[in-house]
Amino acid sequence: MTEKSGADILIETLRELGVDVVFGYPGGAVLPIYDALFQQSESNRPIRHVLVRHEQGATHAAEGYARSTGKPGVVLVTSGPGATNAVTGITDALMDSIPIVVITGQVATHLIGTDAFQEADTVGITRHCTKHNYLVKSPDKLADTVREAFHIATSGRPGPVVIDIPKDVQVATARFKPAGPIAHPTYRPQTKPDAAKIEQAIDMIAAAERPILYTGGGIINSGPDASRLLRELAAITGAPVTSTLMGLGAFPASGSQWLGMLGMHGTYEANWAMNQADLIVCLGARFDDRVTGRLDAFSPNSRKIHVDIDRSSINKNIRVDLGVVGDVGVAIADLIEAWHVRKHPKPDLTDWWARINGWRATRSLDFEDRKDAIMPQRAIQALWEATRHRNPIITTEVGQHQMWAAQHFHFEDPNKWLTSGGLGTMGYGLPAAIGAQLGNPDDLVIDIAGEASIQMNIQELGTATQYRLPVKVFILNNEYMGMVRQWQELTYQSRYSESYSDALPDFVKLGEAYGWKGIRIEQRGDLEAGIQEMLDYNGPVIVDCRVAKLANCFPMIPSGAAHTDMILGAAQVAGELDDEAKALV
């Protein structure tokens, strides 16, 4: 059998694993791999390479691709700066459990440790922001390492895996070994929950008078089946459903049992229901601080069930009464089956729903619309009304616009909402939209952005142009880093330290310079027409939507406060917080 170069082995293995697109940027230490990509035979389903403009963009594009398709995203970058530029996206994928495999070039093995040109200790730097990482020292080990990396990235709690490949390993040859069964000696994530725990959970659900299903990104990660099963579980138990930011779309926003998102910018009814519940069933969420608010006041009188594939998530922030380790989709299927086996009738939750409807009557997402300005919430609503029939994929940057999008854009299906939740990475949305559009060429993909965040990866406009991707960027431009300003109003008596967006580019001209269509919307009366113009254009469009400058995002649980201390509107905003609250993120 003839030998192949490490670079050819890599390409062959990626193809074997079903990879159809790689997001990357060439450089010295990956030239052999780029040459192998170039020389792929057209007849053999070649891997498509998408050239980004900055390696961070490649990682977010891979995340967008992964989150919207359910398949792992793949990144290829060079050594040194290529790898370090990718670190933010890798960390983002770790925090949000997104399966990506990042292949980094490395200087030749004999140069490692000599401070060679473009050398960085990539495995050292990424050790704590990956699920796992590898330095491959022989072409012989490459194929199996890549297979194991994909297995680890996609199984259990998904996450980023880095494979660092020295340049000489890309050039040296070895025999290409066909895939055997993946048999890692110890890595065996538990997907099937213990039957006894499922029975216990059913006892608790059946006994509950005020249950709530608190769902998260784990349901999306588990696959479309998990979302379908969640709907069934909600139907048979009659329990209200709320979700974290990452879990939006797992349960349809049009469903009568939907309470909206919970947490810092969640709805009044979701947070009060969490606080007053006697049973919380946490499905694939992780009791993040943005969800719990003040820990000692979090849902004080409830029993808690936590289903998570990652045992370390259970009892990390909140002590629970029953921890169930397993894939959330499998767990929900088991719960439904056990419920049916016992022939449980649908519980009578009339009193509980009466209280929930009382909280709903607060209409906490309502805002005062204006004639003389475009309220950012109204802009999101208008975008939703104009596009809902097309079931679009929405990405966001990070800040006020992200929260308004989570509140006012309503999702019916999983894999349609791509946002940076855990790490909160400004600059995520545009590259993520590019990745999502590549994975879903026929879908409408819109990045809802802020004028500050969009500038963090603005260079990716060029990537969309090059690959003729018709992504839309809808900027809510209020000329402020709005969320920072909002916190300064709440915490620092409106001392706006560095939170204004000065020297903004003309986004219309900027878009045009990159070959995009640019649209500016300035008047309230032009909002709907402007959105329609964006949708009608067959190609990438950037919209500079000038919104009311000082609008803030409500409802809000201030830092260090309990769910019951929600601020519903600007009139309730206090001037200065105490030191304990200031010290919280």
Add this chain to the structure above:
Amino acid sequence: MHIKEELKERHTLAVIVDNEPGILARIAGLFTARGYNIESLTVSEITDDNRISRITIVTSASRPVMEQIIAQLERLVPVHKVTDLTAWGPHVERELALVKVAGTGDHRIEALRLAEVYRARVVDATISSFVFEVTGGTEKIDKFVELMREVGLVEVARTGVVAIARGREAV
């Protein structure tokens, strides 16, 4: 505002891992990244083929944090098994120290006498110095080193704790 301290307990963990490059950095880094503390850490290969290592970690943490430490360690791909020996029950903990003492006359005689009491062996001697080898629990070693300070302690090297459960079962 002042930062609050939590009540902590000392635990000894036995961690069985794949002997692969970077595993020690991965574990040590996990402790620093998540703010856990390490009192002692020892590592050595334990199989003929050199593929498995046993790491003994002594750490102190509150009970919930202890539970997290174990769960976080188990999450690492190359980690096979984590056993909390303190929670497991009776176990033996030992460390070895090499203690160098310099001096003459009464100090020298007293050092030898104390070494005998502590069952320390002389592994090197000159006219004016000894190197003692002493094994035992951490407290015994601490005490021995403290006593040697009075009679001319020059230098100490300690291995840190290794531990194993009592009885016939493997952890």
